[in-house]
Amino acid sequence: xFNLEQSIAEWRRQMLAAGINNxxxxxxxxxxxxxxxxxxxxxxxxxxAAFQAAVKQIGLPVSLKREFAKVAPRKRVLLxxxxxxxxxxxxxxxxxxxxxxxxxxxxxLARLEAPRLHHDFVGTEHVLLGxxxxxxxxxxxxLNRMGVxxxxxxxxxxxxxxxxxFEGGTxxxxxxxxxxxxxxxxAREARACKQACISAEHLFLGLLLEGDGVAARVLKxxxxxxQTTRQEVLSELGRSQGGI
Amino acid sequence: xxxxxxxxxxxxxxxxxxxxxxxxxxxxGYELIQEVKRLSGDQIQWTDGMxxxxxxxxxxHGWIKSRWVEIENGRKRKYYSIKKGGRQILKEKxxxxxxxxxxxxxxxxxxxx
Numbered sequence: 577x578f579n580l581e582q583s584i585a586e587w588r589r590q591m592l593a594a595g596i597n598n599x600x601x602x603x604x605x606x607x608x609x610x611x612x613x614x615x616x617x618x619x620x621x622x623x624x625a626a627f628q629a630a631v632k633q634i635g636l637p638v639s640l641k642r643e644f645a646k647v648a649p650r651k652r653v654l655l656x657x658x659x660x661x662x663x664x665x666x667x668x669x670x671x672x673x674x675x676x677x678x679x680x681x682x683x684x685l686a687r688l689e690a691p692r693l694h695h696d697f698v699g700t701e702h703v704l705l706g707x708x709x710x711x712x713x714x715x716x717x718x719l720n721r722m723g724v725x726x727x728x729x730x731x732x733x734x735x736x737x738x739x740x741x742f743e744g745g746t747x748x749x750x751x752x753x754x755x756x757x758x759x760x761x762x763a764r765e766a767r768a769c770k771q772a773c774i775s776a777e778h779l780f781l782g783l784l785l786e787g788d789g790v791a792a793r794v795l796k797x798x799x800x801x802x803q804t805t806r807q808e809v810l811s812e813l814g815r816s817q818g819g820i
Numbered sequence: 821x822x823x824x825x826x827x828x829x830x831x832x833x834x835x836x837x838x839x840x841x842x843x844x845x846x847x848x849g850y851e852l853i854q855e856v857k858r859l860s861g862d863q864i865q866w867t868d869g870m871x872x873x874x875x876x877x878x879x880x881h882g883w884i885k886s887r888w889v890e891i892e893n894g895r896k897r898k899y900y901s902i903k904k905g906g907r908q909i910l911k912e913k914x915x916x917x918x919x920x921x922x923x924x925x926x927x928x929x930x931x932x933x
Contacts (some may be wrong), residue, residue, distance in 0.1 A: 604872060611850040612868070635869035643873035647880065651830065817915045 578624040584609065587631060594637030595646060609634055674763065676775040678713065682706040683779075691747050699752045700789030701733050715780050718808045724798045732794045756790040758782035769813065777809040795797055825864050830929055834866070836917060840901040842884060849875065871927040875900060881907050886911070 587609065588602055608663060609630050634640075644646025672680055681699075690698050707715040708730050716726035724729035751759070759774075762782030766774040783791040784805055825833075841852055849871050856864050878884045888896045902910075903932030 599877075603896075607848075607897055608850050608868060608872075610895070633868045635867040639867075640869045640873070643870055644876070647873045647877040711834060736892065793884075809907070 578622075578627070578733075580613065580623050580627060584626075584736065591637050591640070591761060594641045595639050596637065598644075601644065605640075625643060627771050635749040646792065651794055668703055674766075674774050678776045679709060679762075679779050682710045682713070685709055687749060696750050698749050698755055700754050700758055700783050700791035701794075702732055703755055703779060704783055704791035704794070705730060707783075710776060712753065713766050713776060714812050715776065718777070718780070718805070718812055719798075719800070721808060722798060722800060722804055729794060729798060732797065733790065734765045753785055758789070758791075761785045771813070775813065777812055781809055827861070830864060832868065833864075833917075834871075835878060836910060836913040837864075838871075838874065838878065839883065839902060839906050839913070840902075842900060842906070843910065846899045846901040848900065852900075878906070881905070881909075 586607060588606060591602055591605065596605075612630035612633060613623070613626045616629055617623060621629065637702075672683075675683070683706065684724045686702040687697050689702040689705045707713060708723070708726050714816065719726045747812065755812060758779070762774045762778040765778045765785075766772075783789065783797055784800065784802055786792055835854055838852060841847060841855055847855070849868075851904050853866055853868055853871055854867065875884070875886075879886055879900070882903060883904055884900050886898050886900045890896045
């Protein structure tokens with residue numbers, strides 16, 4: 577039995593797989609597809625036939641990706657590379673394989689938070705939001721134990737962020753120098769507790785110890801200090817044996 | 821027999837066509853495509869998806885701007901409208917196309933191919 581919603585979701589996944597990963601672009605294409613399906617059905621086609629015709633008419637994912645790639649503004653790409661160099665994102669910070677799955681997922685989420693907040697960089701604030709939202713993350717528990725409401729922290733981070741307009745993909749957003757510093761501190765902390773990989777808890781410590789970023793400043797306003805956090809992190813790591 | 825417009829000509833005329841349609845008011849991708857099909861008697865055929873990269877590039881150039889509008893039951897549409905810069909570009913394109921058109925008209929006057 578043909579299911580339009582499922583078919584549209586599958587079509588969207590194919591677009592995503594072809595590299596069209598800007599959700600606003602996908603929304604716009606989906607909106608077009610739906611209009612075309614509706615029109616087809618009004619003219620007497622079955623849902624399935626209308627869907628097939630609309631998919632054909634909108635074009636192949638690869639050719640669309642190629643056209644959208646041409647639009648990618650050169651100026652911003654170059655600016656991004658320049659910022660990347662300034663931010664020392666080439667080689668200076670630990671490689672992804674040095675992180676635990678949960679820490680990697682946190683950094684992925686940070687990358688998604690950035691464009692949602694209209695930022696063209698990944699800052700300490702985005703990494704902190706990643707830590708608060710990552711699936712099965714321990715940081716909300718750690719904060720709760722220190723008497724801090726994670727939800728309040730999230731609200732405070734979003735409030736401290738200045739908004740400016742940016743639209744673009746998420747793949748090449750550079751880390752700010754502060755995030756790179758936090759990542760290096762996280763690596764040092766992981767080594768100090770003889771962990772093979774940098775876990776999400778180390779990332780959290782890294783953000784705090786970095787000291788000047790939005791994340792550190794917000795955490796400080798909640799009275800989160802390095803000493804207590806390190807103890808909490810150590811006991812958390814002891815509990816989960818090796819980190820998340 | 822149907823005379824389809826060649827690929828190169830379609831490519832060259834897409835931007836002036838979009839700008840001209842938007843001078844009539846705000847519109848969205850699907851509607852723009854339908855309008856071009858209707859006006860050309862189905863002889864200008866865009867691969868639908870290809871319109872969007874063009875729209876995005878034109879927005880990047882500052883010729884047009886866009887906004888999401890909620891239609892019914894939570895669905896939304898991205899509407900485009902022309903900006904001052906777009907009107908200026910359209911004026912230039914129009915002069916070029918008019919010039920070409922009048923050159924051809926002059927050459928072909930009284931000729932039967």
